[in-house]
Amino acid sequence: MTTLGSPMTPFLALDKGKLEAxxxxxRGRLKTPLRPHLKTAKSVEVAxxxxxxxxxxxxxxxxxxxxxxxxxxxxxxxxxxxxxPDKLDRVVTLRERGVDLVVLLDSVAxxxxxxxxxxxxxxEVDCDGHRGGIAPGDPVAAEIARTLHNGGGEVRGVLTHAGxxxxxxxxxxxxxxxxxxxxxxxxxxxxxxxxxxxAPVVSVGSTPTAHFAQDLTGVTEVRAGNFVFFDLxxxxxxxCDVQDLAMTVVTTVIGHRxxxxxxxxxxxxxxxxxxxxxxRQRVDQGYGLVADLDGVLLxxxxxxxxxxxxxxxxxRPGSAAELPDIPVGTRLxxxxxxxxxxxxxxxxxxxxxxxxxxxxxxxxxxxx
Numbered sequence: 385m386t387t388l389g390s391p392m393t394p395f396l397a398l399d400k401g402k403l404e405a406x407x408x409x410x411r412g413r414l415k416t417p418l419r420p421h422l423k424t425a426k427s428v429e430v431a432x433x434x435x436x437x438x439x440x441x442x443x444x445x446x447x448x449x450x451x452x453x454x455x456x457x458x459x460x461x462x463x464x465x466x467x468x469p470d471k472l473d474r475v476v477t478l479r480e481r482g483v484d485l486v487v488l489l490d491s492v493a494x495x496x497x498x499x500x501x502x503x504x505x506x507x508e509v510d511c512d513g514h515r516g517g518i519a520p521g522d523p524v525a526a527e528i529a530r531t532l533h534n535g536g537g538e539v540r541g542v543l544t545h546a547g548x549x550x551x552x553x554x555x556x557x558x559x560x561x562x563x564x565x566x567x568x569x570x571x572x573x574x575x576x577x578x579x580x581x582x583a584p585v586v587s588v589g590s591t592p593t594a595h596f597a598q599d600l601t602g603v604t605e606v607r608a609g610n611f612v613f614f615d616l617x618x619x620x621x622x623x624c625d626v627q628d629l630a631m632t633v634v635t636t637v638i639g640h641r642x643x644x645x646x647x648x649x650x651x652x653x654x655x656x657x658x659x660x661x662x663x664r665q666r667v668d669q670g671y672g673l674v675a676d677l678d679g680v681l682l683x684x685x686x687x688x689x690x691x692x693x694x695x696x697x698x699x700r701p702g703s704a705a706e707l708p709d710i711p712v713g714t715r716l717x718x719x720x721x722x723x724x725x726x727x728x729x730x731x732x733x734x735x736x737x738x739x740x741x742x743x744x745x746x747x748x749x750x751x752x
Contacts, residue, residue, distance in 0.1 A: 385741050387740055390742065393636040395730065395732075399736055401738055406624075417604070417605045419440075420607070421443040421609030422444055423445035423446075424727060425727070426749040427747070428453065431458065441462070443609070446751065462607075464543065468494075475501070489528055491518075497535075499533065500536055506540050509569055512547060514546075533581065539576065540585050542587065543585075549565075558592050558621070561592065562597035566597065588603050616673065626681070629719050632717040636649060637712050646696050649718075651690075653692060656687065656690060659725040670700075671695070677716065683708075
């Protein structure tokens with residue numbers, strides 16, 4: 385039997401049971417259709433689990449993902465990153481193969497080129513000042529839509545993402561973020577319809593808001609991606625528990641620095657990323673929590689620093705816990721701050737059952 389003691393470290397371990405439970409939890413609470421964002425998992429196998437083995441509507445963050453999922457039979461795809469003109473040929477190629485690939489616009493400049501290529505688009509709405517998109521109430525939405533339509537394209541609708549929900553610090557704040565997300569998207573969709581555009585799609589979503597939305601009136605689809613794995617940022621804002629994290633990085637102890645209170649591993653930032661997403665939260669988890677190979681957390685032991693191929697483990701600042709005596713060669717798990725960033729460092733998942741036996745190896749999509 386192949387176990388987590390077999391592959392060369394560092395590597396990604398994926399608990400299939402927790403993955404299934406995370407998927408079931410969100411699907412169970414949503415009445416609005418889910419268009420999962422696959423930027424976290426970047427895995428055909430995970431995508432199929434989301435649709436009971438079938439191919440459903442998905443969201444991607446790169447054209448490499450769109451191409452890989454299209455090759456696996458997914459034909460309803462939203463590319464949820466503003467489109468660069470030099471990428472339109474790849475979009476057209478996929479559409480000519482029968483893939484309904486939709487792109488994103490938030491300015492007039494690329495709308496004419498997208499229209500000439502006969503590509504449908506959503507207009508991105510900035511609901512919380514987090515990133516790209518137009519402000520709700522900005523009349524430029526009609527100008528973008530008109531330019532797209534006149535060029536020969538289709539105004540498919542609107543999209544927004546409550547990026548600031550990742551910094552919420554209470555259930556009430558998460559509920560408010562979800563409500564604002566919905567309200568902003570519906571406002572712009574209604575405006576476009578009043579201007580003569582059908583705008584059938586109203587797309588919202590993030591993992592926090594998908595789990596806390598109380599009213600999705602006017603919304604036609606919800607996007608979320610991190611929820612399949614969860615991470616310490618999601619646990620820190622109360623979207624999940626630490627025990628729900630389905631993905632960990634398995635590392636090996638390679639040395640000790642008792643003079644510094646350090647345990648050294650072979651899992652540096654190339655294996656875990658440099659994401660410090662919990663640093664802004666009430667509890668800073670360093671670069672990640674540490675567990676043994678069975679998944680049992682080690683008392684107040686954190687990955688507190690990292691160089692390229694070295695991880696540094698030490699006791700949480702202010703804790704009275706003692707540094708455990710962990711021999712060289714011992715394998716440990718690192719629970720990540722940000723599942724998307726950590727998974728992006730790896731080519732594949734070692735998929736386990738509840739006994740830590742490896743059932744399968746699932747490849748990940750890489751590149752752009």
